[in-house]
Structures are given as structure tokens and as C-alpha cells.
Amino acid sequence: MDRILVTGASGFVAKHLIGQLLSAGYAVRGTLRGQAKVPGIWAAVQLLAPERAGKLELVEADLLSDAGWADAMQGVNAVMHVAAAILGVEPKDPDVVVRPAVEGTERVLRFAHGAGIKRVIMTSSIATVGYGHGQVTGSRVYTEADFTNLEAMRYSWSYCIGKTKAERAAWAYARSQGMDLTTIHPGAILGPATDGETSISLGLVTDLLGGITPAMPRIGFAISDVRDVAAMHVAALENPDSIGQRYLCTGPYTTFQDVAEILRQHYPGWPVTAKSVPDWIIRMMVVFNGTIRQIINDVGNQKHFDGSKGERLLGRPYFTPEQAVLASAESAIRVGRIKRPVLAQNPKSEAGSLLA
Incomplete structure (x- = not known):
């Protein structure tokens, strides 16, 4: 039985990946910084793979420290590097996000190589693909052949900087040391929450559903269902042709307004956000608002990401944006992330099986 190391075991993607x-049939060793989020990991396993819970081991290891990594790599056949620092607001100090991304990736690969592990699958992002190409208006399709040019970005973005530098460092190290690397690139990750510790991106759905978002920016994004993202990691592990490849795990371009309309149709009586913010206001506020700084590069243009290569690796169609949005909403209600308004009706239709 192969043992797979999954970094950042308490994350949204990592919990689904561990379950899958x-x-x-794999044994899994998951790393995390401390014990605070351990209950959420076990809750996820009990939901996703209860009969296999005994094959999960959790160990402590921090991306910014060497402590624990040598032991974590012992007896491991492959590494899935999923851990990342993700903030909902652009930090004043970009290193809060960039250092764990870059130093953490270098550390994980170095200790993997030291333990004789060749196979690494890394969770990257569309942030390393579709930025710094001079697109400020119009529509453009991006593929795995595109790589973000940080030097040409009009507005810096710490997550984009960290992910891009980390991926470039990973490819350079893998090539120099003869390691077998694959990178997976999701967009806005939605889908079913397994417990109360959900992702920042899930807040996109809950804030629209509860009317917490006062008005929506006129932008769109590629939605990635967490079940697809996790499954693509497993598919890459089991397909040697994926070695040396980048894979977009992305569905069709979907706007904030599209997401709101899906929620409005399926959750009558909920105070779903209806107003939109003109682009000129977004541009005016970028200097003062850390959240807007994370989306400003998408204002006034449409970035489409061709996920067909990843879909072929997966061997089945992606979950649709509607399925991902509705699974997010249903599970967020179930785990207590958002409470149902008194006058709201039950959803008109189900999102489908959470675990399908």
C-alpha cells in the first residue's frame, strides 16, 4: 500500500483529497501546523471515507520551519503539496503570504528529495497562468502554456506573487534534481464543505446568499469544484503521462451575477445580493480596499481558462458551476456557516449528492 503525504491537511482541498x-486504497499522512484544526480533519474523513479512517496519520510540520519534515517524509511514496496561506484581504506585508508559498514549496521539495521521493503533485492556481499579459479589456482564453508575468502586472497581488514564484521554484528544483512534478491549477474553489472550517472562496457563495455582500463587482472567474480538484490530484498520481505537465482544473467563465442568479432561483426568500458596482467605483476604491486589490486585475476584462486538458486527465466531465454553487450553499447551511432566514423556503431543487 502506497503512503501519500498531503501538506496542509486542514485545508478545504486537502480534506477532500485525503478522503479520495x-x-x-492509499494510506495518508497529513501535515498541519498545530492541533487546533484536527477535529475538522477527522470530521471530513468520517464523512468522506469512514471505513478507512485508520489509514490516516497526522503530524506537525510548518512551512516556515525545518522541524518535523524529515520524519514526515519517511516511508512516503509521493507528496501532494497542497498547503498555502490564503487571506481574504490583501495584507500590508506581502511576505505574510509569499514566504510560506515560496519557502514552503522549496522546503517540501528539498525534504522530499532528501528522503528519496521523486513524485510530487502540487496545487498551483490560475493565478500563475492568466496575469501580466497586458489584458485590460476584452476576452482572452488562457491555457497551460501561459505563465503569469509578475513584472508586467499593473496591480500587485500577494497570492499571485507567492503562487507564481513558488511554482517557478518548484519546476526549477524538480528539473535540477530529476523529480517528477505535476501542477494542478484551479480557479475559485467551491463545492461541498465537510465541516465548519470552510474555505475563503466559499464565502463568495454564503455572502451572496445571505445578502452580506452589499453589491457585486462586474467580474467573473473560473469555478472549480473541490471534488474535481481533489480527483485531478489522484488522477495525476495514477497516470505517469502527467509527469512534467501543468493542468488547469477550470470550468466555464462565471460572473458574480451568474452565481447570484443560481442562488436566487434555488433559495427563494433568501436575501440574495442583487446590486452591482460600476467598474469606475471599483477602480477608485482599489487604493483603500484590500479585498478589491485582489480582484482589480479582472475588472473590465474576461479571463477564460481552457480546462479541457485537465478534464481529459480526470476522465469525466467537471461538475458544473451550478452544481458547485448549490453544493456550497447546501453544505454551508448544514455545517452552520450561514443560518436560514425565518421566512425562507427550502431549496427548489437539490444540488445533487455531496459526495458524488
Whole structure:
């Protein structure tokens, strides 16, 4: 039985990945910084792969420290580097995000190589693909052949900087040391929450559903269902042709307004956000608002990401944006992330099986 190391075991993607790896027959060792989020990991395993819970081991290791990594790599056949620092607001000090991304990736690969592990699958992002190409208006399709040019970005963005530098460092190290690397590139990750510790991106749905977002920016994004993202990691592990490849795990371009309309149709009586913000206001506020700084590069243009290569690796169609949005909403209500308004009705239709 192969043992797979999953970094950042308490994350949204990592919990689904651990569940899918266990269900596929692998033993899993997950890393995390401390014990505070351990209950959420076990809750996820009990939901996703209860009969295999005994094959999960959790160990402490921090991306910014060497402590624990040598032991974590012992007896491991492959590494899935999923851990990342993600903030909902642009930090004043970009290193809060950039250092864990870059130093953490270098550390994980260095200790993997030291333990004789060749196979690494890394969670990257569309942030390393579709930025710094001079697109400020119009529509453009991006593929795995595109790589973000940080030097040409009009507005800096710490997550984009960290992810791009980390991926470039990973490819350079893998090539120099003969390691077998694959990178997976999701967009806005939605889908079913397994417990109360959900992702920042899930807040996109809950804030629209609860009317917490006062008005929507006129931008769109590629939605990635967390079940697809996790499954693509497993598919890459099991397909040697994926070695040396980048894979977009992205669905069709979907706007904030599209997401709101899906929620409005399926959750009558909920105070779903209806207003939109003109682009000129967004541009005016960028200097003062850390959240807007994270989306300003998408204002006034449409970035489409061709996920067909990743879909072929997956071997089945992606979950649709509607399925991902509705699974997010249903699970957020179930785990208590958002409470149902008194006068709201039940959803008109179900999102489908949470675990399908």
C-alpha cells in the first residue's frame, strides 16, 4: 500500500483529497501546523471515507520551519503539496503570504528529495497562468502554456506573487534534481464543505446568499469544484503521462451575477445580493480596499481558462458551476456557516449528492 503525504491537511482541498486518497486504497499522512484544526480533519474523513479512517496519520510540520519534515517524509511514496496561506484581504506585508508559498514549496521539495521521493503533485492556481499579459479589456482564453508575468502586472497581488514564484521554484528544483512534478491549477474553489472550517472562496457563495455582500463587482472567474480538484490530484498520481505537465482544473467563465442568479432561483426568500458596482467605483476604491486589490486585475476584462486538458486527465466531465454553487450553499447551511432566514423556503431543487 502506497503512503501519500498531503501538506496542509486542514485545508478545504486537502480534506477532500485525503478522503479520495483513502477511498482509493492509499494510506495518508497529513501535515498541519498545530492541533487546533484536527477535529475538522477527522470530521471530513468520517464523512468522506469512514471505513478507512485508520489509514490516516497526522503530524506537525510548518512551512516556515525545518522541524518535523524529515520524519514526515519517511516511508512516503509521493507528496501532494497542497498547503498555502490564503487571506481574504490583501495584507500590508506581502511576505505574510509569499514566504510560506515560496519557502514552503522549496522546503517540501528539498525534504522530499532528501528522503528519496521523486513524485510530487502540487496545487498551483490560475493565478500563475492568466496575469501580466497586458489584458485590460476584452476576452482572452488562457491555457497551460501561459505563465503569469509578475513584472508586467499593473496591480500587485500577494497570492499571485507567492503562487507564481513558488511554482517557478518548484519546476526549477524538480528539473535540477530529476523529480517528477505535476501542477494542478484551479480557479475559485467551491463545492461541498465537510465541516465548519470552510474555505475563503466559499464565502463568495454564503455572502451572496445571505445578502452580506452589499453589491457585486462586474467580474467573473473560473469555478472549480473541490471534488474535481481533489480527483485531478489522484488522477495525476495514477497516470505517469502527467509527469512534467501543468493542468488547469477550470470550468466555464462565471460572473458574480451568474452565481447570484443560481442562488436566487434555488433559495427563494433568501436575501440574495442583487446590486452591482460600476467598474469606475471599483477602480477608485482599489487604493483603500484590500479585498478589491485582489480582484482589480479582472475588472473590465474576461479571463477564460481552457480546462479541457485537465478534464481529459480526470476522465469525466467537471461538475458544473451550478452544481458547485448549490453544493456550497447546501453544505454551508448544514455545517452552520450561514443560518436560514425565518421566512425562507427550502431549496427548489437539490444540488445533487455531496459526495458524488
